Amino acid sequence: MNAHFDPTHGSALRLPQPYLLFLADTVDAGFAKTAFGLRDWAGDKCVGEFAIGATVSTGLPVMTPAQARAAGARALVIGVANSGGVIGDTWIAPLVEALEAGLDIVSGMHARLSEIPELAEAAARLGRRLIDVRVPPTGLRVGTGAKRTGKRLLTVGTDCALGKKYTALALSSAFAARGVDVDFRATGQTGIMIAGGGMPMDAVVSDFEAGAAEMLSPDADPDHWDVIEGQGSLFHPAYAAVSLGLLHGSQPDVIVVCHEPGRTVMLGTEGFATPTIEEAIALNLELGARTNPAIRCGGVALNTSQLDPDEAARLIAAESERLGLPVADPIRGGAAFDALVEGCLK
Amino acid sequence: MNAHFDPTHGSALRLPQPYLLFLADTVDAGFAKTAFGLRDWAGDKCVGEFAIGATVSTGLPVMTPAQARAAGARALVIGVANSGGVIGDTWIAPLVEALEAGLDIVSGMHARLSEIPELAEAAARLGRRLIDVRVPPTGLRVGTGAKRTGKRLLTVGTDCALGKKYTALALSSAFAARGVDVDFRATGQTGIMIAGGGMPMDAVVSDFEAGAAEMLSPDADPDHWDVIEGQGSLFHPAYAAVSLGLLHGSQPDVIVVCHEPGRTVMLGTEGFATPTIEEAIALNLELGARTNPAIRCGGVALNTSQLDPDEAARLIAAESERLGLPVADPIRGGAAFDALVEGCLK
Numbered sequence: 027m028n029a030h031f032d033p034t035h036g037s038a039l040r041l042p043q044p045y046l047l048f049l050a051d052t053v054d055a056g057f058a059k060t061a062f063g064l065r066d067w068a069g070d071k072c073v074g075e076f077a078i079g080a081t082v083s084t085g086l087p088v089m090t091p092a093q094a095r096a097a098g099a100r101a102l103v104i105g106v107a108n109s110g111g112v113i114g115d116t117w118i119a120p121l122v123e124a125l126e127a128g129l130d131i132v133s134g135m136h137a138r139l140s141e142i143p144e145l146a147e148a149a150a151r152l153g154r155r156l157i158d159v160r161v162p163p164t165g166l167r168v169g170t171g172a173k174r175t176g177k178r179l180l181t182v183g184t185d186c187a188l189g190k191k192y193t194a195l196a197l198s199s200a201f202a203a204r205g206v207d208v209d210f211r212a213t214g215q216t217g218i219m220i221a222g223g224g225m226p227m228d229a230v231v232s233d234f235e236a237g238a239a240e241m242l243s244p245d246a247d248p249d250h251w252d253v254i255e256g257q258g259s260l261f262h263p264a265y266a267a268v269s270l271g272l273l274h275g276s277q278p279d280v281i282v283v284c285h286e287p288g289r290t291v292m293l294g295t296e297g298f299a300t301p302t303i304e305e306a307i308a309l310n311l312e313l314g315a316r317t318n319p320a321i322r323c324g325g326v327a328l329n330t331s332q333l334d335p336d337e338a339a340r341l342i343a344a345e346s347e348r349l350g351l352p353v354a355d356p357i358r359g360g361a362a363f364d365a366l367v368e369g370c371l372k
Numbered sequence: 373m374n375a376h377f378d379p380t381h382g383s384a385l386r387l388p389q390p391y392l393l394f395l396a397d398t399v400d401a402g403f404a405k406t407a408f409g410l411r412d413w414a415g416d417k418c419v420g421e422f423a424i425g426a427t428v429s430t431g432l433p434v435m436t437p438a439q440a441r442a443a444g445a446r447a448l449v450i451g452v453a454n455s456g457g458v459i460g461d462t463w464i465a466p467l468v469e470a471l472e473a474g475l476d477i478v479s480g481m482h483a484r485l486s487e488i489p490e491l492a493e494a495a496a497r498l499g500r501r502l503i504d505v506r507v508p509p510t511g512l513r514v515g516t517g518a519k520r521t522g523k524r525l526l527t528v529g530t531d532c533a534l535g536k537k538y539t540a541l542a543l544s545s546a547f548a549a550r551g552v553d554v555d556f557r558a559t560g561q562t563g564i565m566i567a568g569g570g571m572p573m574d575a576v577v578s579d580f581e582a583g584a585a586e587m588l589s590p591d592a593d594p595d596h597w598d599v600i601e602g603q604g605s606l607f608h609p610a611y612a613a614v615s616l617g618l619l620h621g622s623q624p625d626v627i628v629v630c631h632e633p634g635r636t637v638m639l640g641t642e643g644f645a646t647p648t649i650e651e652a653i654a655l656n657l658e659l660g661a662r663t664n665p666a667i668r669c670g671g672v673a674l675n676t677s678q679l680d681p682d683e684a685a686r687l688i689a690a691e692s693e694r695l696g697l698p699v700a701d702p703i704r705g706g707a708a709f710d711a712l713v714e715g716c717l718k
Contacts, residue, residue: 171609171641232581233574235613263517263663267581267617274609295517298662316644317609 036165038242040223041157042100042130044071046089049080050117052106058082060134060216061105067195067220073097075105078120091120091127101130101157103219111136122148130155134215159218162230162238169236169275171317176246179324179370180278180314181256184306186265186293188286189356190256191217193327196356197282198253200367211242211254213272227257228268235268239275254278260309261301262292270313277317280324280370281310287341288332303349324370325352382511384588386569387503388446388476390417392435395426396463398452404428406480406562407451413541413566419443421451424466437466437473447476447503449565457482468494476501480561505564508576508584515582515621517663522592525670525716526624526660527602530652532611532639534632535702536602537563539673542702543628544599546713557589557600559618573603574614581614585621600624606655607647608638616659623663626670626716627656633687634678649695670716671698 034040045068047061055062058080064072065084074089074097084105091102102124108114113121113135121131125148133139139156140146149156179197181190191214198210210217212224225242227235243252254276258265283306292298301309307323314321326349330338338355342362346353352369354362380386391414393407401408404426410418411430420435420443430451437448448470454460459467459481467477471494479485485502486492495502525543527536537560544556556563558570571588573581589598600622604611629652638644647655653669660667672695676684684701688708692699698715700708 168640169610171644228577228579230578231574232576232578232614232617233611235578236610261662263620264515264582265579266620266659266662267613268578270616271578271613274612294514298517313612316607316612 034163037163038223038225039157039159039163039218041132041159041219042155043222044073044099045101045103045132046091046094046099046124046129047072047075047084047086047105048102048120048124049075049077049082049084050104050106050114051077051079053081055082057108058084058106060103060107060219063216064103064105064219068222071222073099076102076120078116091124091129095128099129101132104131104133104135107135113137113139113142118142118144121145125149125152125154128154130157132157132159132219134159134219136160159215160226160229162226166230166234167237167241168234169240171274173318174240174243174245174277175248176250176252178243178252178254178276178278179280179282180254180273180276181282181284181327182269182273182306182310183256183259183284184261184300184303185259185286185289186262188289189284189327189329193282193284193356194253194255195220196363197367197370200363201251201253201371204367204371206251206371207247207249208251208253211252213242213255213257217255227272228265232267232271235271236275239272243276256284259292259306260313261298261306263295263298273310273314274317278314278321279318280322281307281314282324282327282366282370283307283310284327284329286329286332303345323351325354325366327366328353328355330355330358380509382513383509384569384571385503385505385509385564387478387505387565388501389568390419390445391447391449391478392437392440392445392470392475393418393421393430393432393451394448394466394470395421395423395428395430396450396452396460397423397425399427401428403454404430404452406449406453406565409562410449410451410565414568417568419445422448422466424462437470437475441474445475447478450477450479450481453481459483459485459488464488464490467491471495471498471500474500476503478503478505478565480505480565482506505561506572506575508572512576512580513583513587514580515586517620519664520586520589520591520623521594522596522598524589524598524600524622524624525626525628526600526619526622527628527630527673528615528619528652528656529602529605529630530607530646530649531605531632531635532608534635535630535673535675539628539630539702540599540601541566542709543713543716546709547597547599547717550713550717552597552717553593553595554597554599557598559588559601559603563601573618574611578613578617581617582621585618589622602630605638605652606659607644607652609641609644619656619660620663624660624667625664626668627653627660628670628673628712628716629653629656630673630675632675632678649691669697671700671712673712674699674701676701676704
């Protein structure tokens with residue numbers, strides 16, 4: 027890849043679509059989360075699935091790479107993971123088959139596609155691209171803090187891994203359903219595959235973190251919204267740098283704070299207490315005001331997956347009353363979620 | 373280098389010392405700042421200088437690479453910069469001469485040593501190292517936030533480029549002069565060359581920023597101090613991510629806030645006002661408390677290079693009175709600086 031023209035130089039990643047979803051030999055649905063996420067959130071960009079012995083299925087049409095190419099597919103996406111994030115030996119022949127059929131390959135695995143000699147050789151011979159979505163584009167710039175046109179919403183969290191991507195996707199869909207001109211802006215590997223582009227913020231060199239976020243959501247029409255997937259948490263002792271660079275560079279007009287009731291310790295730490303929702307609102311507004319003094323909190327997204335429906339509804343109502351803000355679980359939707367959407371757009 | 377054993381894997385950089393300072397063909401002293409900084413702050417680690425037509429001099433003995441090797445030198449350091457950060461064609465033969473004499477090469481230039489074929493070939497043939505101090509070590513880990521033993525001081529700033537490195541060096545020297553067991557911990561290229569090691573924090577991938585700072589200042593004896601060179605500013609719209617990761621990972625017991633009176637706009641930005649000293653103290657203490665609840669401000673370092681001695685003395689006294697903290701210009705030293713040192717150690 028290095029010796030070729032890089033279409034992502036100086037801009038966010040852009041992926042070839044639509045996709046053929048590769049399920050490999052996966053027998054555990056938990057390892058096919060990427061494929062299921064793409065089916066659920068980017069179903070119109072997926073022409074079919076392709077497997078070599080998998081027992082899981084997305085329900086999409088089964089196709090060979092050549093059939094998928096004939097149906098319009100531009101890339102094969104590795105839609106599965108395994109415990110080491112490695113590309114199995116038995117996957118290589120079908121991946122070469124996809125390259126030969128005219129498909130690029132998109133991967134979010136830890137292993138780099140270009141470091142597998144058979145794939146590198148075939149891609150070079152055929153003029154195909156091997157795209158690792160964990161690898162940032164080249165040509166990143168340092169941030170300027172200059173105000174950009176258009177409107178921006180960023181999902182932020184009291185912690186990692188509690189629904190920032192899902193909330194951003196759900197808000198983007200709801201905005202679009204109301205006729206709002208909106209783009210979902212992805213910052214992690216699954217989100218990037220769903221959106222067909224984005225910026226892998228956690229893999230960007232620190233000096234360019236805010237600048238990369240600026241590139242991810244460029245100037246837009248005054249009524250256009252970018253809904254930006256958050257990363258990490260300002261309160262996390264490992265990942266706050268990612269969160270602050272993303273907050274400064276996104277210069278959001280609106281934040282939505284994502285929280286999981288009952289989580290008391292920050293993910294992957296020993297003894298770091300999760301902040302309260304109020305603390306998370308206050309610190310994100312305080313720091314975000316540096317690049318957008320008009321920043322405000324549009325509401326709170328609760329991940330109530332551990333609660334039964336009645337408990338969830340009671341908690342959502344009580345938290346909304348307590349905080350004086352719209353509160354909803356985007357997965358449960360309903361009137362509470364409509365109120366959250368309105369709270370963001372008002 | 374990639375195919376060889378990497379002695380820095382999983383730890384901070386460590387450079388071979390002592391040095392031979394390479395001045396190349398430099399005629400403008402401003403471009404020899406690295407060499408002068410090494411002479412001033414690491415003079416006992418510099419055996420001599422080597423030039424190919426330079427008119428500037430550090431005053432150290434003039435030596436060939438072979439003479440320097442015989443005098444104990446382990447590495448040639450490129451002690452100069454030019455406007456593009458490039459390694460000139462006329463430099464290559466003398467650099468190969470240094471490799472052949474048994475010296476490694478250390479560079480902080482933008483251009484990578486290993487990407488110059490003649491140098492890469494000679495280093496591989498001779499078993500020598502080409503060390504770019506802008507390149508982080510391999511094997512970085514994500515942060516844990518776990519409390520480490522020993523004491524830590526971090527210099528922080530209202531802005532970039534106003535004396536955080538100089539303040540940390542001066543405090544380290546003053547601690548040592550008082551018999552305190554202390555290490556200067558470098559986070560930028562010049563500091564790393566002075567210290568003979570460190571972590572280029574602005575070049576670390578964001579996900580590892582706090583973890584890299586944790587690796588830079590490991591567990592130590594209870595009375596040992598790490599004095600850590602700060603980077604950027606929490607208030608800078610481009611670089612705050614670097615500053616927050618460094619703050620969280622350093623978990624300082626004491627911060628010293630560095631400020632340049634009269635600077636009103638953040639470096640490299642259009643219209644971002646510099647914060648007040650009080651704002652910088654408050655935000656660094658607020659965010660630093662996440663990983664060290666006992667964090668406190670030891671005082672303020674003013675860069676008064678734009679003032680005459682009387683003006684500087686009056687301002688230092690007035691600011692100390694106003695803030696209720698020790699305030700000093702480390703370059704001017706004196707009783708005010710002694711009070712700052714005592715304020716940090718108390």
